[in-house]
Amino acid sequence: MIIMGKYLVAIVLSTLILHSCSMDNRDKIAQDRLDQFFQELYPADEPGAAVLILKGDKVMYDKGFGLADLNTKEKIDGNTFFNIASVSKQFTAVAMLKLANEGKISLDDPVKKYFPHFKGEFYNDIKISHLLSHTSGIGDYRPRDNREFVLYATDEDCILYMENLEKLHFEPGTQYQYMNPTFQLCYSIIQQVTGKSFEEYMRENIHLPAGMDQTLYFSPDKEIPNMAHGYIPVDESETLAADSDRTPEAQAAAKREQEKAPVIGSWREYDYGEETFFATKADGGIYTSTHQFAKWEKALRNSLIIDLETLQLAHTEKIKVTGSTFSSYQNRPFTSYGYGWFIEENPDFTKRVYHTGDNGGFQIYAGRYPESECLLLIFSNRNDYDRWKNVTKVDSILVDAGWIELDN
Numbered sequence: 001m002i003i004m005g006k007y008l009v010a011i012v013l014s015t016l017i018l019h020s021c022s023m024d025n026r027d028k029i030a031q032d033r034l035d036q037f038f039q040e041l042y043p044a045d046e047p048g049a050a051v052l053i054l055k056g057d058k059v060m061y062d063k064g065f066g067l068a069d070l071n072t073k074e075k076i077d078g079n080t081f082f083n084i085a086s087v088s089k090q091f092t093a094v095a096m097l098k099l100a101n102e103g104k105i106s107l108d109d110p111v112k113k114y115f116p117h118f119k120g121e122f123y124n125d126i127k128i129s130h131l132l133s134h135t136s137g138i139g140d141y142r143p144r145d146n147r148e149f150v151l152y153a154t155d156e157d158c159i160l161y162m163e164n165l166e167k168l169h170f171e172p173g174t175q176y177q178y179m180n181p182t183f184q185l186c187y188s189i190i191q192q193v194t195g196k197s198f199e200e201y202m203r204e205n206i207h208l209p210a211g212m213d214q215t216l217y218f219s220p221d222k223e224i225p226n227m228a229h230g231y232i233p234v235d236e237s238e239t240l241a242a243d244s245d246r247t248p249e250a251q252a253a254a255k256r257e258q259e260k261a262p263v264i265g266s267w268r269e270y271d272y273g274e275e276t277f278f279a280t281k282a283d284g285g286i287y288t289s290t291h292q293f294a295k296w297e298k299a300l301r302n303s304l305i306i307d308l309e310t311l312q313l314a315h316t317e318k319i320k321v322t323g324s325t326f327s328s329y330q331n332r333p334f335t336s337y338g339y340g341w342f343i344e345e346n347p348d349f350t351k352r353v354y355h356t357g358d359n360g361g362f363q364i365y366a367g368r369y370p371e372s373e374c375l376l377l378i379f380s381n382r383n384d385y386d387r388w389k390n391v392t393k394v395d396s397i398l399v400d401a402g403w404i405e406l407d408n
Contacts, residue, residue, distance in 0.1 A: 027060065030401035034061055037393060042066040047231040047267065047361065047382035048076050052290035054297060054375040055403045062290070068228035068381065070264045078291040081227045082379040083218060083271065083278075084364045085357025088286040090314075091296075092186050093132050093340025095206050097310050100128075104193045107132075114189050118163050126172045128189070131182040132339040133318035134327070137168030140181055142277075150276040152220075155187040155198070158280055169326060176319040176337060177326035180283040187282035198281060210299035215288040217281045220272060224287050228381040230271040230361025234263055268361075270383075275360030284359055290377045293366065297375045314339040315353045315370070330356065332388070341368075349395075350407050358383060365391055372405045374398065 034051070042048035048066015052059065064076035099105045105128060112123040122137075130136040141161045143149050149157065158181050169177060187198050194201045199217050207215045216224065262269050272278045279285070299305055317336035324331055334346045344352040350371050357364035363383040367376045376394060378387075398404040 026401050030397050030403065031061055033397050033400075034394070035063070037397070038063070038065050041385070041390065042380075042382075047228075047380070049378055049380035049382075050076050050078055050080050050082070050290045051379075052078060052294055052375075052377040053398065053403065054294055056373045057298070059294070060401075060403055066382075068226070070229070070231065070267060070269075074226075076228060076381070079226050079289050080379075081214075081224050081287045081289050082364065082381060083230065083284070083357075083359050083362045084286050084288055084293070084366070084379065085284040085359035085362055086180075087355045087357040087364050087366045088282070088284045089183055090340035090355055091202065091206055091286060092183055092190075092282045093314060094300075094305055095190055095202060096128065096132060096186055097314060097339065098205065098306050099190070099193060101306065101310060105189065111136075111185065114192055115162070115185070118165070120165050120167075122168050122172070126168075128186075129318070129339070130172045131185055133337050134176055134178050134182065135173050135319050135337075136179065136182050137170045137172050137175070137177070138162065138165065138179060138182055139169050139177075140179060141165070142181065144276070151273060152279055153277060155184040155280050155282055158184045158277070159188065173319075175326055176321050176324045178329040180277070180280070183283040184280060190282075206305060209304050211295040212288065212292045215286060215292050217285040218272065218279065218287055220279065226289070227287065228362075229269050230275070230359070230381050230383065231264075231267040232270045232361050232382070233384050234266050234268055267382075270361040271359075278360060284357065290379055293377055293379075294375065297368070301373070315341055315343060317343055347407075350404060356387060363387055367391065369404050371407070372403065374404050 038049065038051055042065035044066060046066050047070065048064065050064045051061060053061040062078050064078060064080060066076055068074045068076045068080045096105065100107050107127065107129040109128050110124045111126040111131070112118060115123065126136045126138070142153070142158055143161070162181070190201055191198055202217070207213070214225065216222065218224070300311055315338050317338060319337050321330055321335040321337050321342065322333055330342050332344065335342055335344045337343070341353050341355055344354070350369055352367055353370060354365070354367040361381055361383045363380045363385065365376070365378040365387055369376070376398065378391070395404065399406060
């Protein structure tokens with residue numbers, strides 16, 4: 001019996017070792033495939049990207065490709081800081097949910113409560129929940145013909161037009177229209193209820209508790225360490241991905257600024273002073289790195305900011321995005337919007353909770369695959385690629401490696 005027991009132990013150990021070796025081999029194959037894909041996508045002498053993949057608590061992939069700055073030739077790595085553009089919205093949304101949990105606001109509060117000077121009676125019908133889910137019905141009527149305004153406007157500047165707004169695009173809560181200025185209303189609400197500046201509140205209550213001690217909001221007078229510059233090709237046949245959801249007036253304004261952007265070789269530097277509305281914070285102003293963002297993911301999983309029930313609320317459909325008549329942004333199959341995140345529930349894949357960001361030359365993807373405890377970050381300082389084509393390719397590699405597990 002003792003001999004048989006030893007044999008059984010040996011068999012079990014051998015099986016475990018073989019399984020471990022098999023998993024290690026799959027991981028190595030996936031890492032090699034990712035290397036090949038991203039090295040071809042981002043040549044060493046061009047703007048590039050930082051890529052990080054987290055599976056559970058283990059970093060499976062963490063590499064940089066290309067240059068952060070074409071002038072200094074500084075290379076991109078996991079500590080390079082990118083403007084993450086609209087991915088910033090999830091941080092604002094989490095702050096609002098935290099304040100709601102603390103009883104300082106209610107998601108059912110009408111906008112009129114915080115902006116009594118707004119003349120439209122319809123502001124009594126717009127709730128904070130509508131601001132966070134892009135279902136307010138408020139249109140974007142910021143004065144895009146004013147060059148000083150579009151280049152240097154702050155969050156406070158961007159909501160001034162709402163005071164005299166005469167009508168909504170639709171009844172609040174009934175349709176989806178992606179709308180940056182509604183998150184700028186959240187900027188003001190946070191300041192009103194906390195008595196702190198937006199940046200101060202976010203740093204003390206969101207970023208620092210998450211361990212994101214170096215993350216910050218863009219300001220023209222603020223030095224950003226290890227900062228990447230955004231770039232677009234000089235060749236105008238390549239268009240910004242962000243233009244796909246801009247009105248003709250917005251596209252015209254962006255086009256004018258693109259043509260003024262400084263040229264470096266075959267690239268135009270395209271960030272602050274070139275891109276429209278680059279200086280706002282609540283909707284798209286965060287500068288951070290993939291290393292810092294990985295800490296955010298862990299903070300969400302471990303309920304360091306909000307509890308898992310509240311996070312699930314943010315990750316639950318509030319409105320269908322697919323088929324929207326008012327907005328094309330992320331109008332993909334099986335897609336909805338929660339609070340600060342898009343949600344994609346494709347029956348042939350697994351649940352994807354994500355946000356993208358496009359600001360000047362920055363193209364950002366931050367995708368959570370909650371059922372696999374996987375995070376995929378692609379932070380790029382060139383905005384000339386088909387993001388979803390690239391994400392789909394990487395998804396397939398992660399599925400083959402077992403880092404993303406399919407539902408069926």
